Amino acid sequence: MTGVAVPPVNRVEWEGAVRIIRSIYPPIDLFEDIADPADWPLLISAEQKTNPRIMASVGNIDLVPPGRRVGGLGASYLMASFTHVSPDRPSRFSGGSYGVLYVARSYETALFETIYHHARFMARTAEPAGWTSQFREIILKVDAALHDLRGGSDEFGLWLDPQTYQAPQQLAASLRGAGSDGIAYPSVRQAGGECVALFYPDCASNPIQGRHLDYHWDGKRVDLVRDAGSGAVFRVVED
Template sequence: MRIIRSVYPPIDLFEDIADPADWPLLLSAEQKTNPRIRASIGNLDRVPPERRVGGNGASYLMASFTHVSVDRPSRFSDGSYGVLYVADRYETGLFETIHHHARFMARTAEAPGWTSQFREIILTVCADLHDLRGQGDLFAACLDPDDYTAAQLLGAALRNAGSDGIAYPSVRQAGGECVGLLYPDCASSPVQGRHLDYHWDGKRVDLVRDAGSGAVFRVVEE
């Protein structure tokens, strides 16, 4: 599963039943009446045609690859290509996103409060992954909590070699596991789960609220 910001809406082109091979023609036609459509879709050329996915929920798989920027690097990418990060369980996904959200909130000096809404996406992963789990210190540099240099070099090398992605132990929750998928067709059947609210106390995300039930949970750092 993964947790994403609710501010990102589904993208009509990806959700359409049209064959992904026809997307460039459809996009060209759409732009004639809606010049802002490319901003919504992102850069489709970043995904090889044979690895694109469409249909219900496809936005949750494609957007990570078409909306990329070197201003938003991640563990296994310098931002020049996309990676779809997925956790093996809800709690792991929660701690992964809380960490990154807290860094953003601190960097922008946001005021305390219920600041952001997120949604849980449940999906299936089927891919041939390079496994960093149980390797001792061999890949320790790639799992550094703050320095992504080694991990990005590994991610780029594996992507250039045609790898589907990487399985690795979560850096934000002991015992959790994650995967970084290098192509959208490595996952399938995405469906929306819980809606969540994160509370920022000025220093950290201290509370998470299940928007559906109204239940509030305190975040206890390990």
Template sequence: MVTVDDIPVSRVEWKGAVRIIRSAFPPIDLFEDIADPADWPLLISAEQKSNPRVTASVGNLDLVPIERRVGGHGASYLMAPFTHVSPDRPSRFTDGTFGVLYVGNAFETALFETIHHHERFMARTAEEAGWTSQFREIILSVHADLHDLRGPRRRSHPALARDDYNASQELGKRLKGGASDGVVYPSARHAGGECAGLFYPDCASALVQGRHLDYRWDGERVDLVRNAGSGEVFRVVDLPDHPTSS
């Protein structure tokens, strides 16, 4: 049994936190609208009469309590992780039955976290080497009271296992059921970095789209990252540090 009694809650206020997502996911019109989130079900019902694909776009809105929904510019990137869930897409703190919004406290942390998971995906596809994937950087602010797994006393917590997510998923389920806003924890992919797994979209705000990034797959790993705007290329080194410009 994963216990939560010994995990303290800390106020986390991060400005300039970073989330990196696939560019293939476009903004969702409903979430970007200025309409009151409480009115969204009525708007969806009306829109479905002329656009039957709207439900697939929005996802399962019932997974987010009305009082915790967010709307307006950039809201797609906050809402979508919670309305588009699947047991086929588990992650560290969820078995896929509920959503978690993951962010890093710095660009390098978010970069190395996404590179790790992208490498695992690409290894299963047997895709040929090349510039195969495009991502976008989302810069945002985090403001939430989170269960805190940081610090030397919690370094050996089973939820921080590098690649085994059984304990962390059980912890996430217990915390979500106990009305937690989420978890803050040390990054397993970037030494010194910190990550947050948020259980509700209103735990973050002030979204700004940053750089567009290209990842190069060499057949075994992501070896290069390119800033699609400037053309600058960075080599990804094996050490859990920031990439060095090439």
């Protein structure tokens, strides 16, 4: 970080924070079990003797330090982002060599964040118009001391570019290597929204499933969102 401003560290405590994920990702039995996370390597070894595909489900737990692993009901929603990583799936604060748990302060911000990335995928693959994908809302608590980019400083602009991730990935790698728990930042997809990028699963807790959602693709953008439970349909109005 030599020659580059280091963001200040502030405590972020959000009750009712929101993450929206694809519904195709089921809970992972190992993480949901009551077993102590310290026993997971032994359980995986035993399970592989009868189920060689277990690693495809669990991912690489070695990417999460033993003392920072979480287990129990809902733990899949916290752990999976860290055990299933790939350079083919980079994000704003990771080149794909380590996991990041992205969480928004509100449902609306989480919605706009996921709509943006889903629309990019749909455009790249030239998908036809229609109700295309199902998502689920995860409501959780965030409690961590994070490097904070929400201050509005001009120095932070490079790390908040809406399109280019090289600079924020470098920042995140440096901060994480120095022991940071993550980054708080203003959403670049919804004006006034706030997000966090957590480097470890124990920075969040109490995940519970909320609404099931359907996104409608009109061939150019996600224009409608449907609450699958109530059937209510909402039009997406961009800023």
